[in-house]
Amino acid sequence: MRLMINHQTHYQYTDQARNSIQYIKMTPTTNVHQQVHSWNVSVPGEKQVKTDAFHNVWITSSQRQPHSQMTIMAQGMVDMNPNTQFGIDIAVNPKLFLQPTPSTMCNAEMKSFAECYVPRLNRANLMLLSEAILNYIPYVPDRTSVQTSAIDAFQCRQGVCQDHSHVFIAMCKHLGLPARYVSGYLFVPNTSHLASHAWAEVFFENSWYCFDTSNQLFVPNSHIYVAIGRDYWDVAPVRGIRERGGIESMNSIVQVLAC
Known part of the structure; x- marks a missing residue:
């Protein structure tokens, strides 16, 4: 079964924020349960991609310029095995x-x-x-x-x-x-x-x-x-720190649709 996923997270700040760093875990990987055909995480600023101790994809995004809002968008297509009976194995004791x-x-x-x-x-x-x-x-x-x-x-x-x-x-x-x-x-x-x-x-x-x-x-x-x-x-899909920015508000939208 092929699914299309669109996950958008919008942040707004009451004051100008700067020097924000976001830690993002919104990237599925291919395994025995699912095959990722395409996936992209769009986020402003400089981006680095690593894996954490649990083999999750971990994106670090740094935005130095002043900003009053920010949008993180993850979207792609994944084939899912509907006959799966067990959780996936990862190389962790x-x-x-x-x-x-x-x-x-x-x-x-x-x-x-x-x-x-x-x-x-x-x-x-x-x-x-x-x-x-x-x-x-x-x-x-x-x-x-x-x-x-x-x-x-x-x-x-x-x-x-x-x-x-x-x-x-x-x-x-x-x-x-x-x-x-x-x-x-x-x-x-x-x-x-x-x-x-x-x-x-x-x-x-x-x-x-x-x-x-x-x-x-x-x-x-x-x-x-x-x-x-x-x-x-x-x-956590998104964790972060920033300088200033006042009060933060967040809105998230997720769509999961069969193709």
């Missing part, structure tokens, strides 16, 4: 994804929650845990932010795909299972406007299994992989 991060810590209540739904380590129980998390934390946009940790989301009892992924990852790590955060895009037929997406994957029985808690999907055959990490901060 799965044990790295047992490492705790500030966004994926568990409190005592979360530990008890996980142990209640997973008395034995098997995929069926992990799926029950994923369903229970969605019931406990309904999908409600604009109530959390990128700063919200798994503990915060669990206490708030509202959140989005980022929060569901962080909570699920935190609980799986508590259960002794390597769990990773994946950013990308989700294709839903007959729907053209979708936000960029995130889901969790767990290393179990020598394979990576998909746990898309927000959508209750457990195979990644509707997903396009962009970046993999321990939590949101490892895979």
